Amino acid sequence: MKLYELTISQAAALLSRHELTSLELTGAVLERIHAVEDRVGAFITLNDEPAMAQAAIADKTLSEGKGTVLTGIPLAIKDLICTQGVRTTCASRILENFIPPYDATVIQKLKAAGAVLVGKANMDEFAMGSSTENSAFKTTRNPWDLSRIPGGSSGGSAAAVAADMCLGSLGSDTGGSIRQPASHCGVVGMKPTYGRVSRFGLVAFASSLDQIGPIAKDTRDCALLMNAISGHDPRDSTSVPEPVPDYTRFLDGDIKGLVAGIPKEYHASGGLDPEVSQAVNRAIQTLQDLGVRCVDVSLPHTGYAVAAYYVIAPCEASSNLARYDGVKYGFRDKTADTLMEMYRNTRSKGFGPEVQRRIILGTYSLSAGYYDAYYGKASQVRTLIMDDLKKAFQHCDILISPVAPTPAFAIGDNTDDPLTMYLSDIFTLSANLAGIPGMSVPCGFSAKGLPIGLQLMGPHFSEGTLLKTAYHFEQTTDFHKKKAIL
Amino acid sequence: MKISKEDVIHVAHLARLELDEAAVEKFSHQIGTILDYVDTLNRLDTTGVSPTSHAIFLTMPFARMKSRSIWTWNWRFPMRRKKMQEHFWFHGLSDDRINRI
Numbered sequence: 001m002k003l004y005e006l007t008i009s010q011a012a013a014l015l016s017r018h019e020l021t022s023l024e025l026t027g028a029v030l031e032r033i034h035a036v037e038d039r040v041g042a043f044i045t046l047n048d049e050p051a052m053a054q055a056a057i058a059d060k061t062l063s064e065g066k067g068t069v070l071t072g073i074p075l076a077i078k079d080l081i082c083t084q085g086v087r088t089t090c091a092s093r094i095l096e097n098f099i100p101p102y103d104a105t106v107i108q109k110l111k112a113a114g115a116v117l118v119g120k121a122n123m124d125e126f127a128m129g130s131s132t133e134n135s136a137f138k139t140t141r142n143p144w145d146l147s148r149i150p151g152g153s154s155g156g157s158a159a160a161v162a163a164d165m166c167l168g169s170l171g172s173d174t175g176g177s178i179r180q181p182a183s184h185c186g187v188v189g190m191k192p193t194y195g196r197v198s199r200f201g202l203v204a205f206a207s208s209l210d211q212i213g214p215i216a217k218d219t220r221d222c223a224l225l226m227n228a229i230s231g232h233d234p235r236d237s238t239s240v241p242e243p244v245p246d247y248t249r250f251l252d253g254d255i256k257g258l259v260a261g262i263p264k265e266y267h268a269s270g271g272l273d274p275e276v277s278q279a280v281n282r283a284i285q286t287l288q289d290l291g292v293r294c295v296d297v298s299l300p301h302t303g304y305a306v307a308a309y310y311v312i313a314p315c316e317a318s319s320n321l322a323r324y325d326g327v328k329y330g331f332r333d334k335t336a337d338t339l340m341e342m343y344r345n346t347r348s349k350g351f352g353p354e355v356q357r358r359i360i361l362g363t364y365s366l367s368a369g370y371y372d373a374y375y376g377k378a379s380q381v382r383t384l385i386m387d388d389l390k391k392a393f394q395h396c397d398i399l400i401s402p403v404a405p406t407p408a409f410a411i412g413d414n415t416d417d418p419l420t421m422y423l424s425d426i427f428t429l430s431a432n433l434a435g436i437p438g439m440s441v442p443c444g445f446s447a448k449g450l451p452i453g454l455q456l457m458g459p460h461f462s463e464g465t466l467l468k469t470a471y472h473f474e475q476t477t478d479f480h481k482k483k484a485i486l
Numbered sequence: 487m488k489i490s491k492e493d494v495i496h497v498a499h500l501a502r503l504e505l506d507e508a509a510v511e512k513f514s515h516q517i518g519t520i521l522d523y524v525d526t527l528n529r530l531d532t533t534g535v536s537p538t539s540h541a542i543f544l545t546m547p548f549a550r551m552k553s554r555s556i557w558t559w560n561w562r563f564p565m566r567r568k569k570m571q572e573h574f575w576f577h578g579l580s581d582d583r584i585n586r587i
Contacts, residue, residue: 194541208540240542307524318501325502343502356503360494361517363501377527379537384530386538419519435541460542 003028004164005483008221011167012069015062022062022072026055026116029074033118033165036486039146041138042160044079045087045120054116061114069224071114076166078157079120080127081212082201083107086117090203091135092125094350095330104201105236106170106212106229113228118166122156125352126321127174127205129153130421131414132181134354139411142184143484144450148408151181157215158185162484168216168225172202174209175309176403176428179440182215183403183453186442188222188470188480189215193460194435195240198233206316207238209309209432218480219441219471223247226463242461250464251471256291258469260284261396265302266427273406279444279452280402283473287400290472297392297399301384302430308385309429310422311365311378317355318362324350357418386434389459397465399457401427403440407450427455437463441470442479451479488521489514 003025006014014020030048037043051074058072077083080090082100084107089095103111110117124134132140132155140155142148143163150159154171158181161169171178173191182189190213197212204210214225227248232241262284267277288294326332326346333345351359365374392399404424414421431438436457443454454473456466474480494514498505505513 238540238542301530304527304530307527310520311524311527322501340502344504347502348504351503353509356498356505356509357513357516359501359503360497360513361520364489364493364497364517364521367497367500374524376537377532378524379539380532380535381527381530382538383535384532386541418516419523422520433541 002164004032006167007217008070008073008167008224011073015072016067018062022055022058022116023052025072026051026074026118029118029166036163036165039141039486040143040159040163040165041140042121042156042163042165043076043119044089044091044122044135044137044156047086047117047119050086051116051118058114058116068113068228070110070228072116073168074116074118074166075110076119076121076157076160076169077107077117078123078154078169078171080123080172080203081107081170082203083117083120086120088120088203089137090126091123091137092350092352092355093136093331094324094346096136098330100201102201105198105233107201109229115228121154121160121169124153124155125355126203126317127153127172127177128317128354128358130176130180130424131411132156133411133415134352136352141411142408143486144186145408145448148410148450149184151184151404151408153177154215155181158182158187158189161185161187161215161217163486164483168214168221170212170225170229171215172210172212173432174205175313175432176425178213178215179403179428179438179453179455180425182440184408184451186451186479186482186484187215187217188219188439188441189213190222190226190439190463190466191431191437192226192230192463193240193437195238196242196437196461196463197229198231198236198239200233200235204320206313207320208316209313211432219467219474220248220251222439223251223467226467245464247464247467250468253468255469255472258292258398258465259396260287260292260294261297261392261399262294263299263302263392263399263401264296265299266401271405271423271426272402275446276402276404276406276452280400280454283443283454284400286476287469287473290476292469294400295396297395299385299388299392299430301381301388302426304381305385305429305433306423306426308378308381309425309433310361311374312382312433314358314362315366315375316362318359318366321351321355321359354418382433385430389430389434389436393459397458398462398469401455401457403427403453403455407446407448407452431457436460437466439466439470441473443473443477444479445482488518488525
């Protein structure tokens with residue numbers, strides 16, 4: 001096995017026994033990045049020299065018998081999480097040269113744990129997209145098939161993990177942006193409960209939906225990253241002061257007798273690819289063989305989730321992105337003669353088409369005369385979707401569904417049809433609208449060799465149960481062990 | 487089509503975006519299609535349903551506003567009495583205060 005192929009837990013064991021140094025591990029990962037980056041395109045900014053300096057410090061810490069399980073571990077960070085002194089672009093021209101003066105809370109936590117940050121991962125501009133084709137800088141390619149999308153918006157973070165360009169990464173999930181790329185790239189991704197992980201230093205897209213989470217090679221690594229980044233943060237007023245358990249302790253727990261709800265609306269979805277349906281059904285059978293009891297549940301308002309989400313998210317985005325006016329952040333058009341012209345030129349040249357489309361949609365939905373019809377109505381439907389989930393969790397511990405209706409599609413297939421692109425988020429949006437945790441774990445491959453993910457969702461703060469279920473599923477399958485050949 | 491080209495131009499102006507003719511044409515078609523789809527929400531009767539703006543129940547971390555006699559704070563800041571009379575004074579927020587709210 002090559003060093004860059006190690007999981008976090010494998011590497012941590014070697015590092016703690018002094019059989020491996022972080023300089024060797026980080027050097028191997030950086031070499032791997034340079035070998036495959038021109039084909040995968042997972043990174044916007046590489047952090048080579050600072051990463052090696054962090055690795056040297058990590059080795060010193062480990063040699064003193066100190067450190068944590070993440071000390072010396074090379075990680076990638078989605079490029080909308082602020083990193084002090086390292087460019088944070090949100091894959092947008094408008095922040096192309098923005099260097100944050102501070103670290104996001106999750107970055108502070110990872111640095112305190114001794115992690116090595118190898119680079120900033122590509123994404124859809126301001127996290128708006130499901131394919132990473134909306135980046136202003138490059139299109140990331142799926143390591144399993146370079147002609148296909150890696151999913152999005154955290155496509156760079158997922159592709160980097162799948163291509164062994166890091167041992168784990170952080171993404172953000174506003175409507176499925178961790179789970180869907182994790183599914184398409186055959187890795188594990190978790191969207192935590194809203195408020196579980198601090199959003200301080202996460203560049204806002206839709207503040208009531210955004211959540212930072214881990215992407216990893218297996219479930220144990222996912223639990224380790226969750227341990228590191230979770231917890232209350234007084235700097236994020238929506239962070240929840242709930243104690244953080246050791247998530248790795250859940251992994252060996254028993255899942256016999258666990259009740260899993262199968263939402264009939266999800267499995268009856270017209271657009272569900274037969275190969276995805278078969279893989280998910282086989283996964284359900286595997287879980288039943290492990291002692292999980294499956295029951296049918298109904299989420300009657302599922303069909304309205306996409307419509308509600310694509311009002312609420314653009315409304316919040318149009319408000320959040322008003323701050324990019326050429327005055328306070330990043331790019332400024334210097335050809336304008338008046339202040340108004342400067343605003344317009346800066347925003348028109350700085351934002352890409354998808355971001356402009358969502359700003360216009362959000363501004364329209366919030367404008368006088370339309371607010372009640374669009375934002376007000378969508379906010380009421382959000383309540384109905386949350387009530388559906390609350391009722392379902394009275395009958396089951398977790399929900400099981402596909403992550404995405406199809407395996408990864410070809411680059412360019414949906415770029416001119418935003419509605420079709422939006423509809424591919426049907427299975428993941430409800431978790432964001434309700435603030436519940438969800439995760440994707442590899443559960444099969446299509447006939448063309450494309451990964452397929454299984455989605456597990458649970459009530460607020462049930463991450464431990466989800467990780468436990470995913471871990472037991474992994475122990476009887478080997479989908480997560482298969483590697484993309486590059 | 488739910489949104490006219492004039493509406494797109496007007497909303498783009500409100501959002502401080504400059505669109506060329508091709509973009510106006512494209513956006514009015516695409517946003518119109520999206521809004522047609524969003525209209526499926528109107529099939530639901532939401533009478534009496536409270537709107538949700540936040541997924542987790544949270545208490546707003548702001549101090550309660552209380553009116554008080556200006557003499558109270560003048561008493562606290564006797565040395566700056568004249569200057570303070572021209573201003574309002576608010577309690578700052580501390581973690582401790584937030585937790586007590």
